[in-house]
Amino acid sequence: xxxxxxxxxxxxxxxxxxxxxxxxxxxxxxxxxxxxxxxxxxxxxxxxxxxxxxxxxxxxxxxxxxxxxxxxxxxxxxxxxxxxxxxxxxxxxxxxxxxxxxxxxxxxxxxxxx
Amino acid sequence: xxxxxxxxxxxxxxxxxxxxxxxxxxxxxxxxxxxxxxxxxxxxxxxxxxxxxxxxxxxxxxxxxxxxxxxxxxxxxxxxxxxxxxxxxxxxxxxxxxxxxxxxxxxxxxxx
Numbered sequence: 001x002x003x004x005x006x007x008x009x010x011x012x013x014x015x016x017x018x019x020x021x022x023x024x025x026x027x028x029x030x031x032x033x034x035x036x037x038x039x040x041x042x043x044x045x046x047x048x049x050x051x052x053x054x055x056x057x058x059x060x061x062x063x064x065x066x067x068x069x070x071x072x073x074x075x076x077x078x079x080x081x082x083x084x085x086x087x088x089x090x091x092x093x094x095x096x097x098x099x100x101x102x103x104x105x106x107x108x109x110x111x112x113x114x
Numbered sequence: 115x116x117x118x119x120x121x122x123x124x125x126x127x128x129x130x131x132x133x134x135x136x137x138x139x140x141x142x143x144x145x146x147x148x149x150x151x152x153x154x155x156x157x158x159x160x161x162x163x164x165x166x167x168x169x170x171x172x173x174x175x176x177x178x179x180x181x182x183x184x185x186x187x188x189x190x191x192x193x194x195x196x197x198x199x200x201x202x203x204x205x206x207x208x209x210x211x212x213x214x215x216x217x218x219x220x221x222x223x224x225x226x
Contacts, residue, residue, distance in 0.1 A: 042219060043205060043218055043219040044157070044205060046215075100145060100215070102147070104157040
């Protein structure tokens with residue numbers, strides 16, 4: 001079956017530090033890959049996506065590249081801000097039966113200090 | 115910008131009672147989902163719905179749960195006899211053929 005593995009948190013950084021959150025996946029088909037962000041007390045917001053190998057998704061300074069050879073989709077940002085503090089979920093979506101079923105990793109909490 | 119809306123935002127219910135959680139998916143989407151997130155834990159898939167029927171469900175989605183699309187816009191999750199362990203945040207999502215799921219803000223269910 002499909003699964004997503006993320007690095008455990010919390011990840012604690014100072015403002016302007018470089019961020020990497022690792023994500024690897026296992027899928028039976030050729031999935032689309034996503035990063036979602038959940039700010040405290042809120043729902044899941046799509047941050048970025050990639051639908052095929054070597055695609056790079058980017059948004060708000062965050063980037064992730066779809067690496068089929070290593071089955072990875074690591075999230076990076078060159079300079080984090082306090083407002084980036086949130087929980088980040090890596091996810092994949094693959095056609096199973098009649099529909100796409102997004103499968104989530106456990107989430108990685110990011111805490112950014114001033 | 116189109117969005118998925120969920121009501122209520124917070125529901126408190128007594129153990130053994132039935133609850134209905136409501137969702138309005140994005141209007142041109144074809145696939146609908148319910149997920150739950152127990153406080154601080156992972157986002158767990160419950161069920162997907164397509165073409166007016168359940169297309170996939172997880173082991174969590176037992177006979178206690180049901181989903182319905184009673185009209186062209188609403189998508190509901192019913193929990194028949196709530197248990198303490200059903201306390202969680204429940205998220206509705208919808209997607210089109212591109213597989214990109216959009217989530218609502220969630221309903222926090224508290225069973226007392």
